[in-house]
Amino acid sequence: MSDTHAQTAQLAFVRKEPIPAAPPPIAEAGLVKWVRENLFSSIPNSIVTLLSLYVIYWLLSATIPWMFNGVWTASSLRECREILAGESGACWAVLRERWPQLIYGFTYPSSEYWRPNLALLLLFGALAPVLFPKAPRQLLVLTAIYPFLSYWLIWGGSVWVPVTAAAGLFVGYLVFQRFVTASFAAGFFGAIAAAVAFWLIVGNFVTPVLASTLGIELLAVPSRDMGGFMLNLILGTVCVSLSVPIGIALALGRQSSMPIIKWICVVFIEFIRGVPLITLLFVANVVLAYFLPPNTTFDLILRVIIMITMFASAYIAEVIRGGLAALPKGQYEAADALGLDYPQAMRLIILPQALKISIPGIVNVAVGLFKDTTLVSVISMFDLVGMIRGPILASTDWNGVYWELFGFAAALFFVVCFGISKYSQWLERQLQTDRR
Structure with missing residues (x-):
């Protein structure tokens, strides 16, 4: 017996380390698992997947050869067809030949292309501190002067025209600070009225004197000479930037305890939302001139910006009103209970939460607005x-x-x-503080 125990003791083995985990089966990991669970999880899903793959193959088999067999150097469609010699292929030469017109318009001076290019580059720097919290705060100076x-x-x-406009906005800000304690909407609309009055007075009397004595000028380009994708970017950027604060003011004004402010906002929102955008564009192009004094010139792009901003701000106001309604009364x-007055409560507690809830709706309006800028082509822009x-x-x-x-x-x-959609998704993830 003792010999048996001795032999057993010699053969026994006690593992001191855990056995390494075995890799999962091929069908339960990686790409194979994803395909099996998402594309071929059942017979109906498998049939739909195979039909979708066939449609994709049919589209790509006809499109890719046409794209890669394209002609990039030609002066006309006829020359493209001669080079292709009856084969299927795209005539990409039209993009090369008409690139300046597609981007800057047909009559924008070619020697001045550097100006919209510089404005576009500065736009990214001006938006950085607004869109990304980790951007350098020093860029806020560029954000303030960029418009x-x-x-x-x-x-x-x-140069004195934009300087006068900046001074008018500063006057409006002072008026806003004076009246915002009573109501945010009252302070906001009072600031707009003060800024417009300042522009009308100073612009008609002071700016011409400064321009004649201290002339710092660039070649003036009328609005009719602007076009191409540059015009879409101008309208989209300006109208979205203006419609968000105006929409916030309208949403707060609709909930105001002041009957006049409330009903003005209600009538404005319901009227604008009940009128097609193309109708407002025709009003900006044709009808608005009948309400102006004789021999008065009102820039067409400015008129279009006003109408598109009004249209978008009404929709954004309803989106933000939904965010305000979603907040519990306890907020x-x-x-x-903290002793905050109305502006402090809106700025520190209510609006941050309401805007976070309203991000998808605001982005939806912004994307639709940018695409709707193509409607200006119906009024000869x-x-x-x-x-x-x-x-x-x-x-x-x-x-x-x-x-x-x-x-x-x-x-x-x-x-x-x-890009706008992906940024909004990133921003929503950054603001999901309730789930961290």
Whole structure:
């Protein structure tokens, strides 16, 4: 017996380390698992997946050769067809030949292309501290002066025009600080009235004197000479930037305890939301001139900006009103318990939460607004779509080129709208403090 125990003791083994985990089966990990669970999880899903793959293959098999067999160097559609010699291929040469018109418009001075390019580069720097909390705070100075600087760069003329506008906004800010203690909406609309009055008075009497004595000017470019994708970017950026604060003011004004402010906001929102945007654009182009004094010039782009901003602000106001309604009543009571007045409660407690809830709706309005800027082509403004439908396709050299031009326009709009959408998703993840 003792010999048996001795032999057993010699053969026994006690593992001191855990056995390494075995890899999962191939069907339960990686790409194979994802495909099995998402594409072939059942017989109906498998059939739909196979049909979808066939449709994708059919589309790509017809599109990719057409795209990669394209012609990039030609002066007309006829020359493109001669180079292709009957084969299927895209005539990308139209983009190369008409690139300046697609981006800057048909009559914008070619020697001044650096001005909108510089304004676009400065736009990214001005938006950085607003969109990204970790951006350098010093860029807020650029954010404050960018609207006036970009106007001067793109439109040109005397530098004192944007300087006067900046001074008018400062006066409006002082008025806002004076009346905001009574009501946010009253302070906001009072600030707008004060700024407009300042611009009318100073702009008519002081600015011409400064321009004649201390002339700092760029070549003036009238609005009719602007077009292409640059016009879409101008309208989209300006109108979205203006419609968000106006929409906030309208949403708060609709909930105001002051009957006059409340009903003005209600009537404005319901009227604008009941009128198509294209009708407002026709009003800006034709009807508005009948209400102005004789021999009065009112910039067309400014009129369009006003109408599109009014249209978008009404929708954003309803989106933000939904965010305000989603907050529990206890948030308002907590602000009162802390002894905060109305502006402090809105700025520190109510609006941050309401805006976080309203991010998807605001982004939806912004994306739709940017795409709706193409409607200005119906009032003879040559934006990207208007440039394609007008001067380019009307020329004998490129009459008949459709897929290349409209595909290029769709790609540009997709890049911008997709970027806005991805940023909103990132911002929502950053603001999910309740789940951390």
